[in-house]
Amino acid sequence: MATIPPSRSPIKPLLALSLLWLAIGTQASAGSGDPWADLPAQVDTLLPGVIELRHAIHRHPELGNREFKTAERIARRLRELGFEVQTGVAHTGVVGVLKGGQPGPVVAIRAELDALPLTEQTGLAYASTLRAKDEGNDLRSRGKDVGVMHACGHDAHMAMAIGVAEVLAAHRDALPGTLKLIFQPAEEGPPLGEQGGAALMIKQGVLQAPAPEVIFGIHVTAGTAGTFTLSKARTTAxxxxxxxxxxxxxxxxxxxxxxxxxxxxxxxxxxxxxxxxxxxxxxxxxxxxxxxxxxxxxxxxxxxxxxxxxxxxxxxxxxxxxxxxxxxxxxxxxxxxxxxxxxxxxxxxLPGGYRSGYNDTALAERMLPVLQQVSGTPVKIDNGTYGADDFAEYARQIPGLFMRMGVTPPALQDKPVWPTHSPGFQVDDPSLATGIKALSLMTLRYMRGEGQ
Structure with a gap:
């Protein structure tokens, strides 16, 4: 994923951010009170638990189609929040469905379960020390004992998705639609000779019963913490x-x-x-x-x-x-x-390649104001990246929106930064709040029919 440059002038966007919270509350309340009018404060309250969850997942990474304990952890938390939970999808995938108390569309959010065959070098207190047999398609390491690390930020993606689940489940009766959370295994590729990833999830019906109208996804990357990069068309190669x-x-x-x-x-x-x-x-x-x-x-x-x-x-x-x-x-x-x-x-x-991905342009335009205000800094609009991600498979079936969010810890901002897929990649924990707010507000915006 491409590096996101630092913002230049956050003062005006921050003022606009406050106005957006007021506008969302006014628009949705219609005199009855919106339980998410103070959504930023709600997210800040639950953030310590989300960070704790990410650290636990980071400490115990698992490779593609072998994410057994990770899946158990996610499924257990979803059940605690009142979701209908399906496990064992595409081997180890987890799908959680939260039916709101008000009629409305189904919105999906996708996160990934798997880690990478890398030996972590961050030195963090919660760093992974686990090792496993590499069963992937790297001819040099296949069959060897390798370190395992969440070096692509999938631990952050899972934690943010759970954060959204907590925010929206807290006021389920007021939710104007259905939230479908897709926790997908093997985004980095299944073991050689196995099927897996988004294609197998779709084949096994993840976009049916209930069928989402749209799907959202965030990918963290090296870059100024809490900033977004968005393409209105091409996303990944x-x-x-x-x-x-x-x-x-x-x-x-x-x-x-x-x-x-x-x-x-x-x-x-x-x-x-x-x-x-x-x-x-x-x-x-x-x-x-x-x-x-x-x-x-x-x-x-x-x-x-x-x-x-x-x-x-x-x-x-x-x-x-x-x-x-x-x-x-x-x-x-x-x-x-x-x-x-x-x-x-x-x-x-070799089998297991990725297809190119595209955002739905109308959906990108509709959700851009949310990203702009949640970040508090200008959203960078680009023409996609040469990075690959099988989120593209979902977006080929239904309108999708895939964005990148910078998560480089401020203490590392002026130093040589390890990108994703490297043993020194680090995630700024407070930035998780930005992602939770963005995904929650985009979900509510779509369910309420705002911005059409």
Missing amino acids: SADTFVARITGRQTHAAFPWTGIDPVPVAAQIILAWQTIPSRQSNLSVLPAPVISVGRLEGGDRHNIIPAEIRLEGSIRTISDEQREDVLKRMSNTAQSIAQASGATATVEY
Whole structure:
């Protein structure tokens, strides 16, 4: 996720924030009193418990499709709040439904259960020390004992969703609709050979009975704490993992003409792939794709030309059409260059890739004022990120709104900051209140039909 820059002038937005709370209270009360008129104060009151929950989840992370204890913790809290709870969805997923006392639409909020195979280096009192067997599709670490860490902020996402549950369940009789909380496993990808994530949740009916009209999601990221970045259209990129094998003929390094050297062939392929975004993609239609080789492996000894070179990497594309085109071009390029040197090349695309995501533009426009006022600083409007997230699967089925929220602790703001997916990533606990307020108010705004 992209870094969110610090705000410049919070004074006027803060004044407008106070006016928004007054406006929301006046608009919804209609003389009968709105139980959420002091929603910011309600969130501040429950925040210590939300922080405690996040720390407990952070201390006990679990990998995709293995989030058994995390799911139990979430389900138990939802039941305590009066939700109808379904467990075991898409292996370990949890779905909580809160039917309000007033008629209205169904609104869904999605959070993720899983952590990453990383050894934590934050030094925090609640840092994870757990280890587990990596069953993912990383060829280097698969099957090995690895550290486990909530390095993508999923612990914060779960805690904020529970915070929303507490705020809205406190006045259930006044809730003008139904809240559906989706706690999804395996957002980072299921174990190799298994299904999982958003696609499996949808396949097993998470968007039915009751069927939500819209779905909201927040992703925390490195950036000024409590600030939002929003796209009115494209949100996330598709992501595919590839493994390319360039095969030559092994020989003595002193006599390369007696074999076929795959090393220079691999180098030519890597360079040629970079012409796909710079020379073969129509950049007047879409932003360029990104092709990154993250690992190159081959060889046994310094004076032996290897028989094979293996390349591993990631591809990021902006649309389904661009994705299909890039994958085809990569395979054709590798095969043609290898053939010209007498070598062979294959490019395998591993299962479990992510599709590109888009926000519903009308929904983004409708909810932008809430984000603006809750944050108290200008919301940054951008054209999405090259990061990937399977929230895109939900937003392909129903109108969705996915936003990024900065959570870098102020004490780290002027220091080199660890981003998500790194062993030093940290979350500013007080920022959770901003996310809870945003999700709660967007839910109420939609249920009440405000801003249409």
